Amino acid sequence: xxxxxxxxxxxxxxxxxxxxxxxxxxxxxxxxxxxxxxxxxxxxxxxxxxxxxxxxxxxxxxxxxxxxxxxxxxxxxxxxxxxxxxxxxxxxxxxxxxxxxxxxxxxxxxxxxxxxxxxxxxxxxxxxxxxxxxxxxxxxxxxxxxxxxxxxxxxxxxxxxxxxxxxxxxxxxxxxxxxxxxxxxxxxxxxxxxxxxxxxxxxxxxxxxxxxxxxxxxxxxxxxxxxxxxxxxxxxxxxxxxxxx
Numbered sequence: 001x002x003x004x005x006x007x008x009x010x011x012x013x014x015x016x017x018x019x020x021x022x023x024x025x026x027x028x029x030x031x032x033x034x035x036x037x038x039x040x041x042x043x044x045x046x047x048x049x050x051x052x053x054x055x056x057x058x059x060x061x062x063x064x065x066x067x068x069x070x071x072x073x074x075x076x077x078x079x080x081x082x083x084x085x086x087x088x089x090x091x092x093x094x095x096x097x098x099x100x101x102x103x104x105x106x107x108x109x110x111x112x113x114x115x116x117x118x119x120x121x122x123x124x125x126x127x128x129x130x131x132x133x134x135x136x137x138x139x140x141x142x143x144x145x146x147x148x149x150x151x152x153x154x155x156x157x158x159x160x161x162x163x164x165x166x167x168x169x170x171x172x173x174x175x176x177x178x179x180x181x182x183x184x185x186x187x188x189x190x191x192x193x194x195x196x197x198x199x200x201x202x203x204x205x206x207x208x209x210x211x212x213x214x215x216x217x218x219x220x221x222x223x224x225x226x227x228x229x230x231x232x233x234x235x236x237x238x239x240x241x242x243x244x245x
Contacts, residue, residue: 192225
């Protein structure tokens with residue numbers, strides 16, 4: 001995606017976030033301070049409009065093996081997630097790398113959490129129930145931020161990893177050790193349109209940048225689960241046909 005289009009997406013996302021954060025409906029709070037002058041504006045793009053803008057200007061990646069599609073800022077190099085984590089299922093969409101060092105990528109994980117970890121009705125839960133879920137998921141999670149995020153067709157749990165993680169090594173309830181990470185990542189857990197348990201993780205090394213976080217957040221709005229797997233040849237054909245539209 002060229003710089004003008006990326007800037008357009010970023011400006012639109014800032015307006016969208018400024019409005020939705022003001023009424024407390026989005027978890028993308030890390031960008032609320034990026035556009036304080038726009039927080040009072042009551043005109044913005046809807047989630048659906050953001051997704052359509054991304055579709056018009058991005059590259060749609062469809063995985064017939066894992067039954068999903070997502071709009072990327074540009075065509076990625078795709079490798080199996082099992083190369084990085086032996087038993088993990090999914091794909092790594094690489095946008096920038098220096099040989100084996102990944103600078104910018106999205107990790108798409110399937111079967112990313114247990115069935116009972118995140119409720120299927122998270123998008124219809126009231127604010128009090130969502131707050132209890134966030135509190136539960138935040139405990140001993142290693143994340144510095146956990147929020148419920150609107151993704152248009154559903155809601156997800158949006159998490160940012162902590163730079164410093166406090167560890168209780170002997171189980172006595174007291175912190176014995178503090179681990180420091182050189183980088184931070186963003187991970188969003190959610191259910192697809194057909195009940196799949198997905199997570200999309202942003203790798204942005206060495207530091208999270210506004211442009212790459214914006215592209216990641218917009219990409220989440222375009223995620224589509226297809227009723228297909230690698231073993232479902234008929235369903236795979238449907239997914240391919242849908243991708244051509």
